[in-house]
Amino acid sequence: MGKRKIGVIPGDGIGPEITSATIDILEAVGFEAEWVYLEGGIGSVEKGHEAMPAETIAKIKELGIALKGPTTTPIGKGHKSANVILRQALDLFANVRPTKTLPGVHGPFEGKHIDLIIVRENTEDLYAGIEFQPHPDVAQSIKVITRPGCQRLFKYAFNMVRVQGRKRMTAVHKANIMKLTDGMFLEEFYKEAKNYPDIIADDIIVDNCCMQLVINPEQFDVIVTENLYGDIISDLCAGLVGGLGMAASANIGVDCAVFEAVHGSAPDIAGKGIANPTALLFSSLMMLRYLGEGEKADRILNSVLKVCTDGKILTGDLGGKASTEEYKREVIRNATELVAK
Numbered sequence: 298m299g300k301r302k303i304g305v306i307p308g309d310g311i312g313p314e315i316t317s318a319t320i321d322i323l324e325a326v327g328f329e330a331e332w333v334y335l336e337g338g339i340g341s342v343e344k345g346h347e348a349m350p351a352e353t354i355a356k357i358k359e360l361g362i363a364l365k366g367p368t369t370t371p372i373g374k375g376h377k378s379a380n381v382i383l384r385q386a387l388d389l390f391a392n393v394r395p396t397k398t399l400p401g402v403h404g405p406f407e408g409k410h411i412d413l414i415i416v417r418e419n420t421e422d423l424y425a426g427i428e429f430q431p432h433p434d435v436a437q438s439i440k441v442i443t444r445p446g447c448q449r450l451f452k453y454a455f456n457m458v459r460v461q462g463r464k465r466m467t468a469v470h471k472a473n474i475m476k477l478t479d480g481m482f483l484e485e486f487y488k489e490a491k492n493y494p495d496i497i498a499d500d501i502i503v504d505n506c507c508m509q510l511v512i513n514p515e516q517f518d519v520i521v522t523e524n525l526y527g528d529i530i531s532d533l534c535a536g537l538v539g540g541l542g543m544a545a546s547a548n549i550g551v552d553c554a555v556f557e558a559v560h561g562s563a564p565d566i567a568g569k570g571i572a573n574p575t576a577l578l579f580s581s582l583m584m585l586r587y588l589g590e591g592e593k594a595d596r597i598l599n600s601v602l603k604v605c606t607d608g609k610i611l612t613g614d615l616g617g618k619a620s621t622e623e624y625k626r627e628v629i630r631n632a633t634e635l636v637a638k
């Protein structure tokens with residue numbers, strides 16, 4: 298049997314730098330794959346192609362799996378987000394974003410134990426992309442929530458909670474104001490919860506949730522929420538545990554999955570060789586676990602934890618002075634020493 302084929306979209310800005318560092322680390326612990334490089338992002342637009350070309354989407358559909366670097370989306374104008382197109386085209390309905398305190402990584406909650414997961418609906422809500430301007434002074438955007446969309450999200454999320462041995466899931470919404478859309482989301486949440494009597498199911502309004510997260514984040518276990526709230530809350534959560542450089546995510550569909558960092562293309566530091574590759578690396582560890590390669594994922598995770606605890610070779614966002622390359626080499630050194638032991 299040949300090597301497993303995995304799609305790779307290096308993306309824009311710091312994307313190619315952190316993608317190559319991540320792949321080098323995966324290969325250093327013996328993970329073998331044939332990396333199928335694909336176009337996507339503003340680089341693709343500049344070559345006269347689509348932001349997310351049909352060939353890229355078709356190839357990921359065929360392979361069923363991809364690792365994706367961040368892609369740039371112009372603000373308030375220009376092409377539609379490559380991410381939004383990809384998630385909708387591949388029907389990647391659940392976006393899973395873990396947040397965990399790591400030893401040696403400084404954040405506002407050092408010494409506390411934050412360990413929560415956000416499951417964000419990934420294809421509906423205001424990201425459905427239905428926007429129009431009926432009058433020069435009026436712009437409208439339609440929020441779409443569907444019952445089947447809620448049902449498959451909650452089925453996935455409750456099952457994930459059970460498989461991971463977690464205890465509680467909190468639905469985050471604004472059903473006090475959006476009684477039909479968020480009301481339906483909440484109604485379906487509690488319907489599905491009845492099938493999981495072993496899991497505590499509760500809910501919280503999104504604004505209160507944000508306040509609770511910055512006061513006492515340890516109280517949360519798993520948060521399940523709509524697309525827009527999930528997008529915002531997950532950056533907030535990244536800030537609780539050391540910033541965007543550490544925040545991983547998995548986009549899960551029925552028979553396809555795309556793994557990518559939470560952060561964007563960081564144009565302010567692109568090309569300088571100083572980006573932190575950990576967020577994409579951690580996303581790739583979610584990919585290894587998805588592929589049943591948990592032992593290799595653990596080895597890399599333990600190596601990163603050791604590098605962070607030592608605190609000597611860290612990138613600038615973590616308070617260090619190391620380049621992406623130096624940090625990568627240190628992670629590889631530790632990971633391969635762990636093999637030798």
Ligand SMILES: NC(=O)c1ccc[n+]([C@@H]2O[C@H](COP(=O)([O-])OP(=O)(O)OC[C@H]3O[C@@H](n4cnc5c(N)ncnc54)[C@H](O)[C@@H]3O)[C@@H](O)[C@H]2O)c1
Pocket residue numbers: 311315366367368369370371380541542557558559560561562563564565566571572573574575576614
């Ligand atoms: N998944 C994606 O592809 C994705 C996600 C979010 C934003 N974006 C796009 O990225 C572009 C830039 O967005 P932004 O500036 O709002 O957010 P950003 O996440 O790119 O950057 C925010 C801040 O965090 C820093 N940062 C981010 N990742 C880092 C890393 N790995 N190491 C060190 N520092 C890091 C940046 O330097 C910047 O100061 C926009 O075009 C946006 O649309 C893409």
